[in-house]
Amino acid sequence: MKNFNAVLDSQGKIYKHVFFDVDKTLTRSRTLIEPQMKAALFKLCATKDVVVVSGAQIEQIWKQVGVDFSGKVFVLAQNGNYAVAKDRKDLWRNNLSEGEKREMMEHIGLIRRQFKELFVDVDEHDLVQDRGCQITFSLVGHNAELTRKERFDPKVELRTSILEKIPFSSKTLEVKIGGTTSFDYFRRGKNKGYNISQLMKFYGWKTEDSIYIGDALFSGGNDDSVIGVCDTLQVSGPEETLAAISKMIS
Numbered sequence: 001m002k003n004f005n006a007v008l009d010s011q012g013k014i015y016k017h018v019f020f021d022v023d024k025t026l027t028r029s030r031t032l033i034e035p036q037m038k039a040a041l042f043k044l045c046a047t048k049d050v051v052v053v054s055g056a057q058i059e060q061i062w063k064q065v066g067v068d069f070s071g072k073v074f075v076l077a078q079n080g081n082y083a084v085a086k087d088r089k090d091l092w093r094n095n096l097s098e099g100e101k102r103e104m105m106e107h108i109g110l111i112r113r114q115f116k117e118l119f120v121d122v123d124e125h126d127l128v129q130d131r132g133c134q135i136t137f138s139l140v141g142h143n144a145e146l147t148r149k150e151r152f153d154p155k156v157e158l159r160t161s162i163l164e165k166i167p168f169s170s171k172t173l174e175v176k177i178g179g180t181t182s183f184d185y186f187r188r189g190k191n192k193g194y195n196i197s198q199l200m201k202f203y204g205w206k207t208e209d210s211i212y213i214g215d216a217l218f219s220g221g222n223d224d225s226v227i228g229v230c231d232t233l234q235v236s237g238p239e240e241t242l243a244a245i246s247k248m249i250s
């Protein structure tokens with residue numbers, strides 16, 4: 001399996017199934033898709049299976065990429081724990097139990113107590129989102145100003161050090177660094193990579209015909225579980241993603 005680090009490297013290989021991360025890949029963080037990207041993605045949908053993969057809830061994904069892609073793309077929401085087919089049918093939805101949610105909230109409580117200084121100027125009600133299959137904890141607020149979010153932890157060092165100081169020692173659950181400011185909590189092993197492999201199995205898609213494009217394929221990034229599942233392409237942001245799509249549709 002190949003892990004490309006530049007759009008040019010992947011030249012020449014033709015894929016049938018193309019998976020995309022959303023935040024910082026198809027769009028900026030929690031931002032609407034740009035018209036050029038939208039047009040290119042529409043063209044891609046005409047010849048390939050396009051799968052949109054995100055830690056976000058499906059409503060947020062439609063908001064960002066545009067609901068006009070409904071019926072044209074497959075969606076793996078909440079890191080793939082909620083899967084929707086191209087014909088809009090639900091494929092699976094792995095909801096968390098109350099006990100599982102409690103365990104996650106306890107870890108969030110520990111972080112909040114030990115890193116009090118981070119939470120002085122935030123909207124209390126905007127930090128934790130129960131997404132059903134996943135709980136997402138943003139350290140500055142899910143709807144905080146974008147520039148503030150992008151400035152918060154661009155190198156992911158802060159969140160990495162928090163998890164080093166306060167590891168989440170659950171037997172059945174795990175936490176991953178997600179998006180620009182958050183931690184994603186979900187069932188152990190039920191990450192993007194696992195759920196992508198489940199979708200590929202479900203449809204009988206071949207590994208060699210599939211590629212995943214994302215901005216966080218580095219170790220510890222929220223796309224790193226896809227390494228080893230199919231070919232991957234690391235992009236720096238939407239500009240490079242657009243360049244990759246342009247190659248595929250040209």
Ligand SMILES: [Mg+2]
Nearest residue numbers: 021023024215
């Ligand atoms: Mg991303």
